[in-house]
Amino acid sequence: MMNTPQSFLRRKPGWLGITGSAVVALLAILSSVAAALEQPSYKVVSSDGPIEIRQYKDMAAAEVTVAGDRSAATRKAFRILFRYISGDNQGSNKIEMTAPVRQQAAPAEIAMTAPVTQKPVGNGEWRVAFYLPSEYTVRTAPQPDDNRIRIVNVKGKKVAAIRFSGMWTDRNFNRHLQTLEQHLSKNGLKVAGAPIFAYFNAPFTLPTFRRNEVQIPLSR
Incomplete structure (x- = not known):
């Protein structure tokens, strides 16, 4: 029988003095800690269940x-x-973690800026970014030692967002x-x-406690 984290905890209730239920409780607490991290400032324009239309303000970000x-x-x-915010920068400054991490794909010929999110840029590439705390601007943020990292200004924009775990x-x-695209259409x-x-x-957060989003930029 394949070992799972749950079965391991059932067999080893005294492992490190932590029971299975205590581990779940701990992960729930860590999830709430993530919710307390600074996030980009925005105003909710309208909402429909898990879908929100938001207006974001400008914010600086580190992007790769x-x-x-x-x-x-x-x-x-x-x-x-993470190495950058941990001190791999000019001045060896420690920078507070924010949320979310952002990832996005986009046509290669379009210059994009993005927070801790992910976005495709063509040819199998993605732009991934960490938002920086609001005390920083592009001019005042510590410069990265790693030349792959860019400090960018994420322009305030209107987006449609759907939240899920x-x-x-x-x-x-x-x-x-697909659900979000159908809503927009x-x-x-x-x-x-x-x-x-x-x-x-964080990656070790149980899926049930995760907050994920897909966001789509909108025309004003």
Whole structure:
């Protein structure tokens, strides 16, 4: 029989003095800690269940472009960007973590800026970014030692966002992307950019406690 984390905890209730239920409780607490991280400032224009139309303000971000599929690109970029906020920068400044991590794909000829999110840029590449705390601007943010990292200004924009939990699988993200696209089509809202994938929690967070989002930029 294959060992799962749950079965291991059942067999080893005294492992490190932590029971299975205590581990679940601990992960729930860590999830709430993630929710307390600073996030980009926005105003909710309208909402419909898990879908919100938001107006964001400008915010600085550290961004890197990496190649690979969505999941592999996220892991690779996270390591690069985490070193930057951990002190791999001019002045060796420690920078507070924010949420979400942002990932987005976009046509290669269009210059994009993005927060901790993920976005495709063509040729199997993605732009992944960490939003910086609001105390920083592009001019005042510590300059990275790694020349792959860019400090960018994420322009305030209107976006449609759908919030959901679960695994960081393509199937899960694509299912919610389709729901969001159907909502936009039904309500006559015009898309102004490629979808953005946003991750609000650490990878060790149980899927049930994760906050994920797909966001789509809209025309004003």
